[in-house]
Amino acid sequence: xxxxxxEAIAPYRGQKGALIPILQKAQGEIGYLPEEIISEIxxxxxxxxxxxxxxxxxxxxxxxxxxxEHTIKCCQGTACYVQGGKSILKTVEDNLNIEPGKTITDDYxxxxxxVACFGSCALAPVIVVDKTVYGRMTxxxxxxxxxxx
Ligand code: FES
Numbered sequence: 001x002x003x004x005x006x007e008a009i010a011p012y013r014g015q016k017g018a019l020i021p022i023l024q025k026a027q028g029e030i031g032y033l034p035e036e037i038i039s040e041i042x043x044x045x046x047x048x049x050x051x052x053x054x055x056x057x058x059x060x061x062x063x064x065x066x067x068x069e070h071t072i073k074c075c076q077g078t079a080c081y082v083q084g085g086k087s088i089l090k091t092v093e094d095n096l097n098i099e100p101g102k103t104i105t106d107d108y109x110x111x112x113x114x115v116a117c118f119g120s121c122a123l124a125p126v127i128v129v130d131k132t133v134y135g136r137m138t139x140x141x142x143x144x145x146x147x148x149x
Pocket of ligand 1: 124
């Protein structure tokens, strides 16, 4: 475990109710919660890894895989899907060299997520890069957008 993290969570030793703040601190230090960190926290709190995963997976804020520098979310909800969302996703995967089903580029520059709906259906098909929403996407627009990064 990172020394800084060990220091940050030391005051919580033995406090099982401190799981959420500890997970937040760990993710804040490392960026995500790899299995070895979950093991360390389990030992630290006297919990099992399964107990920690059971709690942490309930919260959308916790990530268990390393994230890329930029996150691209491709909507695959109904409105986007019927407007070509599948083709937009394929264009992103092809341009970033991400195999279908994978979530990150080899250089860790981009993470790719498939999401159900952003609530921006009128702009379908939609992708979101970091926090910016891009609507009425086409494959050509996706290529132009990705070239900016
Ligand atoms: S289905 Fe894509 S934004 Fe709603």
